[in-house]
Amino acid sequence: MVKFSILFRKSAEKNFENIYNDFLALVERMPDIQRRQVNTVLGSPLGEAQYYRILEVYFNDYEQMNASLRSPAGQEAGGELRRLASGSFEMFFAEVYEEAGGRTATS
Numbered sequence: 001m002v003k004f005s006i007l008f009r010k011s012a013e014k015n016f017e018n019i020y021n022d023f024l025a026l027v028e029r030m031p032d033i034q035r036r037q038v039n040t041v042l043g044s045p046l047g048e049a050q051y052y053r054i055l056e057v058y059f060n061d062y063e064q065m066n067a068s069l070r071s072p073a074g075q076e077a078g079g080e081l082r083r084l085a086s087g088s089f090e091m092f093f094a095e096v097y098e099e100a101g102g103r104t105a106t107s
Helices: 016-027 062-070 072-081
Strands: 002-009 035-040 051-059 089-095
Touching: 002 062, 016 051, 016 072, 051 062, 062 072
Parallel strands: none
Antiparallel strands: 002 051, 002 089, 035 051
């Protein structure tokens, strides 16, 4: 499984929530999404966090993710991000490994 993550920094833009909600509605139309996760950042062990919200969109594999991002819905969603100020978010792709229970098995 792979995920596409977007980390949104705290924004002074008064219309951030409107832009974000419009963006999220467009993301939901993208094909082959297996799971979507939205995180509202509460803080950091080091003090105030630099991020406000994190969106993670999961796909079965890298090829499906690329096809989804390049789809008309994916392109439209990407265009919506251009409404935000430059530098107000970061994006990356990651391979996902999960274990049930959050513990490493012992022998």
